[in-house]
Amino acid sequence: MTTITRGAVLREMGAAQPYAETRPLKIETLELAPPGPGEIQVRVRAAGICHSDLSVVNGSRPRPMPMVLGHEAAGDVEAVGPDVADFAPGDRVVFSFVPACGTCSYCAEGRPVLCVPGAAANSAGTLLSGARRWRDSDGAECHHHLGVSAFAERTVVSTRSAVRIDPDLPVEIAALFGCAVMTGVGAAVNTAAVRPGESVAVFGMGGVGLAALLGAIAAGAWPVVAVDPVAAKRELALSLGATHVVDPTAEDAVEAVRAHTGGGAAHAVETVGSEKVLEQAYFATVRGGQTVTVGLPHPERMLSIPAVSLVAEERTLRGSYMGSAVVSRDVPRFLSLYRAGRLPVDKLLTHELALDGINAAFDRLARAEAVRQVIRFDD
Incomplete structure (x- = not known):
């Protein structure tokens, strides 16, 4: 009926x-x-x-x-x-x-x-x-x-x-x-596969970006840098466990992340959906670092990076859709982390x-x- x-x-x-x-x-x-x-x-x-x-x-x-x-x-x-x-x-x-x-x-x-x-x-x-x-x-x-x-x-x-x-x-x-938890936490723990002690920078503190931040913290990342132009979101990121925050309108985001992570983040997660922010995230990683992009830019937007850097500096650029999740596996385990107070x-x-x-x-x-x-x- x-x-x-x-x-x-x-x-x-x-x-x-x-x-x-x-x-x-x-x-x-x-x-x-x-x-x-x-x-x-x-x-x-x-x-x-x-x-x-x-x-x-x-x-x-x-x-x-x-x-x-x-x-x-x-x-x-x-x-x-x-x-x-x-x-x-x-x-x-x-x-x-x-x-x-x-x-x-x-x-x-x-x-x-x-x-x-x-x-x-x-x-x-x-x-x-x-x-x-x-x-x-x-x-x-x-x-x-x-x-x-x-x-x-x-x-x-x-x-x-x-x-x-x-x-x-x-x-x-x-x-x-x-979505927010699956995409953000999954980007950190599934796609980036963050390990304890590795540095992480997350660009964009919306729902997905903050979830990625929580996922990185739950995985044992340190330091963890949150990048966002909105003061209230930076304050929320600090309250959730970010070790440093960056206002990209007040300072060079790439240089600030490098300074906070001792030369560059091992992992950068971009959640904004901007090719310009994705470029910043890429250059904010250390040699051999990994950039994971979650945001969805307009289909006509193009990214420009030095092609040689992928080889000469062994950098990795990866897309992450829905946190590279297997939902029947990841919903229960992320819920368990929430119940344990870790998410x-x-x-x-x-x-x-x-x-x-x-x-x-x-x-x-x-x-x-x-x-x-x-x-x-x-x-």
């Missing part, structure tokens, strides 16, 4: 700011078809607002329109489709924004974030099956965002887009594990809001006035 629900629909990218006035996201009444084979219907309880969502709103990350936005969330299973045996109504889940098929070559070699069918479905705005379960009040199809579409009271996802968790974790914290990701939550406040929330995000904002869907 079709479910009637409310969701935030983006019909056109590139709206002018402030979004509270132009209102690019419309709260609409939608029809949600029941889950098909290998799918579940979830009552969304909390959804985080991520820069990746903003990248769709402002057009730097083009996606098919119209689209029900949102990808970082937690909720409760309400119904399961045919042949679903691993989920049941009442299960609490965290969403994964890459639906890994489990059988392609990348999934087979333990790199599910590069799943070929999953990437194709995300680009097309469908579920892993190729289906779209959304229709607007006129009966027209709407696209899914990264297989999740979390800015809605209810959603249908592939079972490959969900991980079961214990129900006692507050939903506003659980939601963060779907205080609850400190990243700066705002809670209702769905109707979503456009103003994107203004705060664009102005760098928030770390992580969470939409609460209360009964």
